[in-house]
Amino acid sequence: MIPGANAALTAENPGLSQLLVGFGWETIPSHGPQAELVPMAIMCDAEGRSLSNDHLVFFNQIVSQDGSVSFVDDRDAEEIDVDLSLVPAEVAKIVFIVYVDPDVRGAGNFSAVRSAYVRVATRDNRELVRFVVPAADNRTINVMMFGELYRHREDWKFRALGQGYLTGLRGVAADFRIDL
Amino acid sequence: MALNTSPTRTDVGYLRRRVRPAAEPAPAAQAPASRPEPRAPELAARPASTGLSLGPAATPASAPASAPSSAGLSLGGPSAAGPTRASAAAPAPSGLSLGPTASAPRPASPAAPAGALPFPAPSIDEVRELGDDEPVLRLNPRESAIGSLIVTGASSAVWEDADRVTGAATSDGATTGSPVTTPGNRPLVGFDDSDVLVSLRHVGRLRRALFIARGAEPLGVQIFDGSTVTVAPGDEKRMFVLSLLRIGSRVELRAEPVDREASDESIHRQFAFVLTPFLVTRASRSR
Numbered sequence: 001m002i003p004g005a006n007a008a009l010t011a012e013n014p015g016l017s018q019l020l021v022g023f024g025w026e027t028i029p030s031h032g033p034q035a036e037l038v039p040m041a042i043m044c045d046a047e048g049r050s051l052s053n054d055h056l057v058f059f060n061q062i063v064s065q066d067g068s069v070s071f072v073d074d075r076d077a078e079e080i081d082v083d084l085s086l087v088p089a090e091v092a093k094i095v096f097i098v099y100v101d102p103d104v105r106g107a108g109n110f111s112a113v114r115s116a117y118v119r120v121a122t123r124d125n126r127e128l129v130r131f132v133v134p135a136a137d138n139r140t141i142n143v144m145m146f147g148e149l150y151r152h153r154e155d156w157k158f159r160a161l162g163q164g165y166l167t168g169l170r171g172v173a174a175d176f177r178i179d180l
Numbered sequence: 181m182a183l184n185t186s187p188t189r190t191d192v193g194y195l196r197r198r199v200r201p202a203a204e205p206a207p208a209a210q211a212p213a214s215r216p217e218p219r220a221p222e223l224a225a226r227p228a229s230t231g232l233s234l235g236p237a238a239t240p241a242s243a244p245a246s247a248p249s250s251a252g253l254s255l256g257g258p259s260a261a262g263p264t265r266a267s268a269a270a271p272a273p274s275g276l277s278l279g280p281t282a283s284a285p286r287p288a289s290p291a292a293p294a295g296a297l298p299f300p301a302p303s304i305d306e307v308r309e310l311g312d313d314e315p316v317l318r319l320n321p322r323e324s325a326i327g328s329l330i331v332t333g334a335s336s337a338v339w340e341d342a343d344r345v346t347g348a349a350t351s352d353g354a355t356t357g358s359p360v361t362t363p364g365n366r367p368l369v370g371f372d373d374s375d376v377l378v379s380l381r382h383v384g385r386l387r388r389a390l391f392i393a394r395g396a397e398p399l400g401v402q403i404f405d406g407s408t409v410t411v412a413p414g415d416e417k418r419m420f421v422l423s424l425l426r427i428g429s430r431v432e433l434r435a436e437p438v439d440r441e442a443s444d445e446s447i448h449r450q451f452a453f454v455l456t457p458f459l460v461t462r463a464s465r466s467r
Contacts, residue, residue: 036364036381053322060325060383060429101381102327102404105366169326169404180322180405 001131003162009120009128010084010155017085018123021096022076023146025116035108036101037116039078039146041069042176046092050176055091069094081123082149084156093150095161095176099143099169110138110164118146120158131160142168297427304407310435311412311420317433319403324431327404329378331422333397336444337376338453339369339389346456348448349376357455360385380404383426390451391422392444401433411435421447 001007010016023039043055043064050056054065057080062071068086072079082094096118100108110116119130131147138144141164148159165171173180301318310317331337338348339360347357349371360368362382369378369389376391393399399411399422411420412435420435438447448455 031365033366034364036362038381053320056322058325061321062429101364103364103366103377103379103381104328104330105372105377107327180326 001129001160003134003160005131006157006159007120007129008152008155008157009149011157013122013128016122016156017083019082019084019128019149020072020121020123020125021080021082021149022074022119022121023079023096023098023117024077024119025098026114028112028114030112033103033106033108035110035112036103037077037098037113038101039080039096039098041071041080041082042095042097042172042178043069043087043091044093044095044176045090048093048176050178051088051090053179056178075125076119084149091151093148095148096146097143097172098146099172102142102168107142110141110144113138116144116146118160120147120149129158129160131162133162138164140164140166142166143172297430301432304401304403304409304433307409309410309412310422310433312437315435317409318427319431319433321429323403323405323407324426324429325380325383327380329380329424329431330402331376331378331391332374332400332402333393333395334376334391334399334422335394336392337369337371337389338444338448338451338455340387340453341368341385342387344387344456346453347458348444348453348455350444356458358458378424380431383429383431386424386426388426389424390447390453391424392447393419393421409433414440416440423451 009019021041023037025037027034027037038058040056040058042050043057045051054061057064057069057071059071059073059078063069066086066088068083068088068091070081072081080096087094098116100110114135116133117130118133119127121127133144133146143165145161145163145165147161149156150159151157167174169180172178297318301316302314304317304319304323307314307317334351336348336350338346338357340346341360345358345360347355347359349355349369351371351374353371359370362368362379362385364379364381366379367377368382368386369376371377378386378389391399393411393413398413399420400408401410401422402408411422414420414437417440418437419440421438423434423436425432425434436451438450442450
C-alpha cells in the first residue's frame with residue numbers, strides 16, 4: 001500500500017469480524033538512550049475526535065471498555081486486536097498511531113527507525129493488508145499515524161496514512177481531544 | 181468434564197490472553213506480498229491439564245479438535261504466552277497450577293487488575309501537597325505510562341522491580357544494590373543530575389520505589405502533562421518520604437512519615453527494601 005491508499009476488509013472477506021493489527025520496526029542500535037516506540041489505538045467519532053480518554057488502547061490501558069479493542073504484545077513488535085462486531089456504533093474510525101516515548105533523557109524521534117510497518121490480519125494471522133511506512137527524513141517526527149480502520153457504509157476499510165507529527169503527543173492530544 | 185465455554189473476561193485485564201487456534205494459516209485473501217510464519221507451534225503441543233480452570237474460556241468454538249483442553253485448576257496468567265521465565269519444557273499440569281504454563285516472552289503484566297483498586301484516591305490534579313491531610317494520590321493509566329516521572333529534591337532513591345531486584349542511589353552518585361536498565365538504555369529509576377527519573381514506558385517492570393529528601397528543597401513530582409505535586413516537609417521530629425507503588429496499571433504516590441533522625445538504611449529496612457547484591461558479569465572468553 002502507499003500512503004492514502006485504502007483496502008476493503010469486510011466487503012472482500014464476508015463474515016470477517018476479528019482483526020489483528022500488527023506493528024513492527026527496526027531501530028538503529030545505540031549505546032545511549034534509544035527511541036522507544038509505542039503503538040496506540042484511538043477510537044474516534046465521526047468528527048475524528050476520541051470518544052473519551054478511555055477510548056485509547058495501548059500497553060498500559062490494554063482494553064477499551066466495550067472490549068472491542070485490546071492490546072496484545074505478541075509476534076509483531078506489538079499487536080492490537082479489534083473485534084469489529086463489538087465496536088460501538090458511534091465509533092466511525094480507529095486510528096493507529098505510533099509515538100516515541102517522551103522520556104526526558106533523549107526521547108529521540110523516527111530518524112533511527114527503519115522498516116516500520118502496520119499490517120492487518122485475521123485473528124489466525126491470515127494477512128489481509130500491509131503498509132510499509134515510507135522511509136523519509138524523519139528527524140523531526142516523534143509521532144506517526146500509521147493507518148486507520150474506518151466505516152464505509154456497512155463495511156470496514158483500512159487506510160494507510162504514514163503522516164507524522166512534529167508536536168508529539170501534545171499535538172495528538174489536541175487533535176483528538178484527549179488528555180495525555 | 182464439561183469444557184469451560186464462558187466468554188473471555190475483558191474486565192479482568194491481567195487474566196486476558198489471546199485464544200488462538202492451532203490451525204495452519206489459510207491462504208491470504210488479498211495476495212499479501214509476504215506471508216508470515218504460522219504462529220506459536222508450541223501451543224499445539226501444549227499438554228493438557230486435568231482440573232478446574234479459572235482462566236478465560238480455554239477452547240473457542242472454532243478451535244480444532246487437537247487443541248488442548250484445560251481441565252486443571254489454573255490460577256495463573258496467560259497460558260498461550262506466559263512470562264519470560266516460564267519454561268517451554270514445563271511438565272504437564274495435572275492438578276493445581278498457580279503459575280503461567282507456556283514459554284513465549286511477554287513484558288511484565290500489571291500486578292493487579294485496574295478494577296481491583298482497594299479504595300478511591302484523588303488524582304494529581306486534586307492534590308497540591310501530599311502530607312497529613314492528603315497522604316495519597318493515584319495517577320491514571322495514561323499518566324502512569326507516558327514519558328518520565330520526575331522527582332525533585334530527593335537525596336536518595338531506592339527501587340524494587342517486578343522481579344524483586346532492588347537497588348538504591350544517592351544524589352552524590354553513590355549506588356548500592358542492583359540497577360535495573362530498560363531496553364531503551366535508560367535506568368528504570370535513577371538520578372539524572374539532581375532529579376530522580378522513573379522511566380514510565382516500562383512502568384510494568386516497576387513494583388515500588390521510595391524517595392528521601394535530606395536537603396532544604398522539598399520533594400516534588402512532575403509528570404508528562406506538567407502536573408505537579410509536592411510533599412510536606414514534616415516537622416522537627418519527623419519528615420515525609422515519598423512512596424511510589426504500582427497497582428496494576430496505575431502509579432500511586434504516598435507521603436509516609438518517618439523519624440527525621442533515621443538513616444537511609446534504617447528507612448529502607450522499615451519499608452522492607454532489601455538491596456540485591458550486584459553481580460558484575462563479563463563476556464566469556466575462549467582461548
